[in-house]
Amino acid sequence: MKIVPFSPGCGAVVSDLQLSRMTDIELNQLRAAFAEHGLLFFRDQDFPPHEHLRFANRFGEIVVNKFFKTTAEHPQIAEVRKEKTQQTNIGGGWHTDHSYDDIPAMGSILVARTLPETGGNTQFANLAAAYDALPETMKKRLEGLRAVHSNTHLYGENGIYRFTDLADQLGGMDRVGDATHPVVVIHPESGRKVLYVNPGHTISIEGWEFDQGRELLDELFAHVNTPAFTCSFNWLPGSVTFWDNRSTWHMANNDYQGQARLMHRITLAGSPLKAA
């Protein structure tokens, strides 16, 4: 197995490995790489849905998304689908999956099934590197703060997705809810400090005036969303990505109107997050 950085501050490419024929020793090497990089890319995988599920079950415990449709055959595989005629895509803004849960998802494994001819990249950001690069004064300011994460503004009755052509694809309107998490968490596996706020789900700072919280969050989001901490992955048939939801953000480019794109996603359960 070979592991090389994808870009200086974001992700790693794993080669000389077929996920569906991985030994237990390779699985352990992969665990270490996942803790270190938080974002792994794989090419040329022979990875049908049953192998996707088998890999997920070997790595951890599967958790099912409350809002996405699943494939007909496998209720643990979520469909990230955009039809030719559809305008809106799933995950088109920076976010991390399930941060609105009390125990957020550990990771997501995304597999390309149908790809547009061009476009449809997924962008990622490295939140451990972004934290390290914060000025000391900001690190001090963030100590002890907690943020509120929600999905109501996206998937609730008046959530923005409900007014788009994605609405038919989404369930769970009644399953919306919030959670609070420390703004800086200790990553459960790597022990690194990670900035755990994201533009999609983090709505406010607990106990602060809304506007004041918004100002701080926007400042942090702008700090992360720069070339030093971000990268863009171009999907090809056989590509798989596996990201850590505690230490990365992602967002799906919506630059392929008139073409279809279908991805399969399995999400793995995490553990409670502790303040740094």
Ligand SMILES: O=C(O)CCC(=O)C(=O)O
């Ligand atoms: O389609 C993509 O590239 C990513 C969509 C997304 O946000 C997800 O699968 O969690």
Ligand SMILES: [Fe+2]
């Ligand atoms: Fe996502």
